[in-house]
Amino acid sequence: xxxxxxxxxxxxxxxxxxxxxxxxxxxxxxxxxxxxxxxxxxxxxxxxxxxxxxxxxxxxxxxxxxxxxxxxxxxxxxxxxxxxxxxxxxxxxxxxxxxxxxxxxxxxxxxxxxxxxxxxxxxxxxxxxxxxxxxxxxxxxxxxxxxxxxxxxxxxxxxxxxxxxxxxxxxxxxxxxxxxxxxxxxxxxxxxxxxxxxxxxxxxxxxxxxxxxxxxxxxxxxxxxxxxxxxxxxxxxxxxxxxxxxxxxxxxxxxxxxxxxxxxxxxxxxxxxxxxxxxxxxxxxxxxxxxxxxxxxxxxxxxxxxxxxxxxxxxxxxxxxxxxxxxxxxxxxxxxxxxxxxxxxxxxxxxxxxxxxxxxxxxxxxxxxxxxxxxxxxxxxxxxxxxxxxxxxxxxxxxxxxxxxxxxxxxxxxxxxxxxxxxxxxxxxxxxxxxxxxxxxxxxxxxxxxxxxxxxxxxxxxxxxxxxxxxxxxxxxxxxxxxxxxxxxxxxxxxxxxxxxxxxxxxxxxxxxxxxxxxxxxxxxxxxxxxxxxxxxxxxxxxxxxxxxxxxxxxxxxxxxxxxxxxxxxxxxxxxxxxxxxxxxxxxxxxxxxxxxxxxxxxxxxxxxx
Numbered sequence: 001x002x003x004x005x006x007x008x009x010x011x012x013x014x015x016x017x018x019x020x021x022x023x024x025x026x027x028x029x030x031x032x033x034x035x036x037x038x039x040x041x042x043x044x045x046x047x048x049x050x051x052x053x054x055x056x057x058x059x060x061x062x063x064x065x066x067x068x069x070x071x072x073x074x075x076x077x078x079x080x081x082x083x084x085x086x087x088x089x090x091x092x093x094x095x096x097x098x099x100x101x102x103x104x105x106x107x108x109x110x111x112x113x114x115x116x117x118x119x120x121x122x123x124x125x126x127x128x129x130x131x132x133x134x135x136x137x138x139x140x141x142x143x144x145x146x147x148x149x150x151x152x153x154x155x156x157x158x159x160x161x162x163x164x165x166x167x168x169x170x171x172x173x174x175x176x177x178x179x180x181x182x183x184x185x186x187x188x189x190x191x192x193x194x195x196x197x198x199x200x201x202x203x204x205x206x207x208x209x210x211x212x213x214x215x216x217x218x219x220x221x222x223x224x225x226x227x228x229x230x231x232x233x234x235x236x237x238x239x240x241x242x243x244x245x246x247x248x249x250x251x252x253x254x255x256x257x258x259x260x261x262x263x264x265x266x267x268x269x270x271x272x273x274x275x276x277x278x279x280x281x282x283x284x285x286x287x288x289x290x291x292x293x294x295x296x297x298x299x300x301x302x303x304x305x306x307x308x309x310x311x312x313x314x315x316x317x318x319x320x321x322x323x324x325x326x327x328x329x330x331x332x333x334x335x336x337x338x339x340x341x342x343x344x345x346x347x348x349x350x351x352x353x354x355x356x357x358x359x360x361x362x363x364x365x366x367x368x369x370x371x372x373x374x375x376x377x378x379x380x381x382x383x384x385x386x387x388x389x390x391x392x393x394x395x396x397x398x399x400x401x402x403x404x405x406x407x408x409x410x411x412x413x414x415x416x417x418x419x420x421x422x423x424x425x426x427x428x429x430x431x432x433x434x435x436x437x438x439x440x441x442x443x444x445x446x447x448x449x450x451x452x453x454x455x456x457x458x459x460x461x462x463x464x465x466x467x468x469x470x471x472x473x474x475x476x477x478x479x480x481x482x483x484x485x486x487x488x489x490x491x492x493x494x495x496x497x498x499x500x501x502x503x504x505x506x507x508x509x510x511x512x513x514x515x516x517x518x519x520x521x522x523x524x525x526x527x528x529x530x531x532x533x534x535x536x537x538x539x540x541x542x543x544x545x546x547x548x549x550x551x552x553x554x555x556x557x558x559x560x561x562x563x564x565x566x567x568x569x570x571x572x573x574x575x576x577x578x579x580x581x582x583x584x585x586x587x588x589x590x591x592x593x594x595x596x597x598x599x600x601x602x603x604x605x606x607x608x609x610x
Contacts, residue, residue, distance in 0.1 A: 006437055006470040008484060009059030013051060014574075014605070017533065019468070019484035019515040020059045022048065025075035026441055027464040027488055027509065030059070032401035033074040033419075038220065039081050039206065040068060044261035044286045044399075045224035049079070049202050052107070052121035052141035053159050056080035062439045062468070063380060063390045063427050069280050069334040070348045071376045073396045073421035073443055081206065083155055084109045084119035084145045095605035099128045099186075103605075119143035121159075130598040132188035133167035151210030158203040166196045168232040171405060172245065172305075172594045175238040177547045179586065183596050184306030190234045191300070193313035194249055198228035204262070214269055221262035231255040231292070233405035235593075236305065247300035247309055252292065252411065253318045261286035274341070280334040280348075288326040292411040293361070294318040320361035324413050328354045328397075343381040343388075350374040352397050354416055368415050372397055386429035390439070395420045400448050403456035404590035414456070419445040425468075434473030441466055447492050449507050449544055450591040459544070460494025462506045478521045485514040503546025507591045511538045527563040532556065543592045553585045553597070566608055575604040 009018035009025070023029045030036070034044050038054070048054075060068050060076040068076055090108040095101070105123040112118060121141040128134055141159040148154070170189045172180045204222035211217055231252035239245035263284045270277050296316045303309055334348035356368040378392030400414040425439020447462040466488040474480045490509040496502035514536045521529045534556055539549040559576030578601040585597035 006064060006472050008061055008470055011057040017482055017517045019486055019513055022077050025059055025061060026443055026466060027490055028074045030075045030077050033398035035072040035074055035076045037076055037078040040078060041218060041220035042263040042284045043220060043222045044259055045202060045222060046226045046257045046259050047200055049159060052139055053082055053157060054079045055082045062423055062425055063437060066344055066346050066378055066380060069336060070332060071394045073394050073419040074398055082119060082143065084117040084143055086111055086117060090610040091607055093605055093607045097601055097603035099601060101128050102126050115147045117145050131169045131596055132186050133169045135166045136164040138162050153208045155206040161200040163198050168194045168196060168234045169595060170234045170236050171589045172236045172239050173406060173592055175240050177543050177545055179548060180239045180594055181241050181243050187306050189309060191309050191311045194232050194234045196228050196230055196232055198226060201225050216267045219264045223260045225258045228255045231411060233410060235406060243305045244302055245305060247303045249298045249300065251296050251298060251316055253294045255292050257290045259288045275339045278336040282332040284330040286328050290324040290413055291321050294321040322361055323359040325357040328352060341382055345379050347377040354397060356415055372418065388427045391424035393422050406590045406593045407450060407456035408454040409456055414448060417446045436471045438469040447506055452501060459496050459502050460492050463491050465489045478523060480519045483516040487512045502544055505541045505546050507541055507544060508588055509541040513537045529561045531559050540588055542588055550586050550588060553583055555583050556580045570609045572607045577602050
């Protein structure tokens with residue numbers, strides 16, 4: 001917490017704070033939009049890499065996006081890569097919780113010479129979730145850091161995850177436009193064969209070359225793949241107030257998704273007195289190939305919620321699958337200027353060429369092409385000592401995610417969409433250590449959701465307007481606080497809204513969210529710290545018609561950390577009670593689809609550094 005510069009979203013290891021997250025920034029998901037960076041370079045993975053490869057994540061929006069060229073309308077998630085150092089080290093982590101989960105992780109740095117070092121990581125996990133689903137997985141990673149010459153560095157890496165067992169938890173769909181009855185707790189509803197097994201592989205290369213004091217060349221290449229033996233959706237449909245529903249399991253044959261992406265960036269920097277200038281030339285590219293579909297729907301009949309369904313596995317009758325192919329090439333020029341005690345300017349221009357080809361089972365080829373010129377510009381001006389005003393505008397061509405499990409076209413990769421954003425605000429240094437940021441934003445993009453026929457498709461346009469605020473820093477020598485909030489006024493427009501078939505608010509919309517976190521280090525207990533997090537979220541629109549909403553909820557987490565010596569090695573014990581007050585609520589899993597919100601959980605871990 002003490003490392004966070006604002007309350008807009010920061011993760012270090014297992015600790016996460018902030019009003020935004022990787023899946024929700026200003027009402028949208030930067031991960032679904034494809035706005036992922038690793039050490040500032042563009043990547044488009046199938047799944048976000050784990051902590052075996054990544055050490056931190058930062059949400060870059062508003063003023064914090066200034067240090068990252070080529071901003072994106074939905075915000076950027078910038079991950080810090082775990083680069084091996086020059087000193088031998090190792091860290092062991094063992095975690096546990098009251099749901100009988102257990103995890104063991106080990107990470108090590110092994111220098112081979114003064115120019116070559118290796119990072120090794122491995123983990124084994126048994127995850128018993130709030131709905132009693134089980135996941136067993138093992139993971140391994142290898143990272144090398146090679147500096148063959150002064151100013152030249154190569155970092156190849158590979159990460160392999162094997163899901164041995166991964167149960168698919170149930171999704172509940174009420175028969176009426178209403179919330180489901182109280183859902184069963186800690187019960188796995190579903191046949192034993194409603195599980196997914198598969199392998200995730202992430203491999204790539206990072207390279208940095210200081211060509212001269214004024215020129216730098218950076219590059220990154222990543223190949224990410226997911227190969228699932230089966231894809232399963234476990235759905236309780238037509239759930240009625242008497243606690244019964246129709247059990248449907250939707251099964252797809254092997255699902256394969258492969259993404260190759262990367263960026264090459266050439267930067268020229270020069271200084272003019274108190275002014276520093278950076279000029280960037282970039283090439284970004286991605287190639288996405290997916291095979292999906294071939295669905296077989298297995299109807300298991302009417303069941304009572306909470307009763308285990310032990311129907312034996314049938315012989316599936318799969319149909320032909322379809323292929324999805326995306327290619328995108330982007331060329332860009334960007335400028336960053338910093339003038340001490342005056343301000344900053346960031347501007348960029350990108351030309352992107354996008355093509356999508358979908359091969360349907362009947363041999364039909366569906367083609368989508370787009371060639372766009374995109375821009376971004378952000379200006380920050382110092383109005384007075386410690387007071388900065390900023391304003392920006394950005395357009396983008398962003399991904400729109402994957403159709404959800406309850407859609408007729410589930411797992412379909414939706415087409416890229418043109419988006420735009422305007423924002424402005426102020427940053428004020430209350431003290432040298434405490435920073436206040438406040439701003440407003442306006443984001444527009446096409447609105448995807450479930451249509452009347454059950455397909456996940458464009459229903460209109462959505463405009464998210466809002467204001468956000470953050471304050472972060474040490475209040476005293478022993479107390480640090482990170483607090484943030486966002487007010488939102490989302491609105492859907494289009495013919496469907498005018499006709500009344502679609503509500504004026506997007507599914508998943510909230511009106512406000514507040515996050516307050518505090519960390520206290522009592523002077524009478526050296527090595528100990530206590531922390532608390534308060535999270536409040538307003539009611540969440542749950543259906544396309546807007547007739548149903550998940551009520552507002554407040555959640556409190558309470559924890560502590562103690563640093564000590566174990567066998568003369570540095571160790572940390574971390575304990576936490578998540579959802580201290582045992583708040584009962586629902587999670588939205590798509591329009592009119594729900595699962596349980598996790599109840600109280602006691603968890604902890606011990607780390608030992610060698």
